[in-house]
Amino acid sequence: MYFSSKKDSWMTIIVWLFAFLFIVPPIFSPDFGVWMTPEFLDQHWIKIVFLCPIGFCLLWIWFKTGYTIQNNFIKIQYGPFKKEIKxxxxxxxxxxxxxxxxxxxxxxxxxxxxxxxxxxxxxxxxxxxxxxxxxxxxxxxxxxxx
Known part of the structure; x- marks a missing residue:
């Protein structure tokens, strides 16, 4: 039996805001923000490679957090992370x-x-x-x- 995670409104705002900030500016506005990086790292593709996965991981956690009771185990999924408890x-x-x-x-x-x-x-x-x-x-x- 599957149970989805309860989602508070404050957590909704935090997750979606940070996911947006990690995904959208690096792709569509590469000069957005202050990037304290050496010149050779201050390139558009490097910002995308490092920031977008963090944003997508936040969305993965948002959509894939749940708990399954199956046989004699609780299976906990929190985005890419999984755990089983007897x-x-x-x-x-x-x-x-x-x-x-x-x-x-x-x-x-x-x-x-x-x-x-x-x-x-x-x-x-x-x-x-x-x-x-x-x-x-x-x-x-x-x-x-x-």
């Missing part, structure tokens, strides 16, 4: 509100504690349904509500 290894889940790094596009997240000391924060669009699917597969998971 559902049997999950011992607790708690809701959290955190703006810092995680494979999610929202501040409203759940923190999954698994293994001995491992933690990951994700933000499925429908948190209750996601937790319900996990509990069906592992009834030993402790759920901590805020």
């Amino acid at each position: 559902i049997d290894e999950i011992h607790s889940i708690r809701e959290t509100k955190n703006p810092f790094t995680a494979p999610s596009l929202s501040m409203y997240r759940i923190e999954i504690n698994y293994g001995k000391y491992n933690t990951i924060q994700i933000s499925p669009k429908n948190i209750d349904e996601f937790i319900y699917e996990l509990e069906k597969r592992n009834s030993n998971i402790q759920i901590k509500k805020i």
Whole structure:
């Protein structure tokens, strides 16, 4: 079962703004901005080669962030990055509100504690349904509500 990531409006603005700034100016306005580079690096194609992949990576993260519960695993995809977690290894889940790094596009997240000391924060669009699917597969998971 696939769960897409919840997307906050502030994250929408940040991702799309930076993707735009990394893709459009290097292609259509090569003299845009201050480029503190040596003369031999201050060429149009070098700006495209270095900046456009960053912009496209941001868009890849935007469109391909989601979580799949399949068999006995949670498969997390965050753009080009992937991770699998065994559902049997999950011992607790708690809701959290955190703006810092995680494979999610929202501040409203759940923190999954698994293994001995491992933690990951994700933000499925429908948190209750996601937790319900996990509990069906592992009834030993402790759920901590805020």
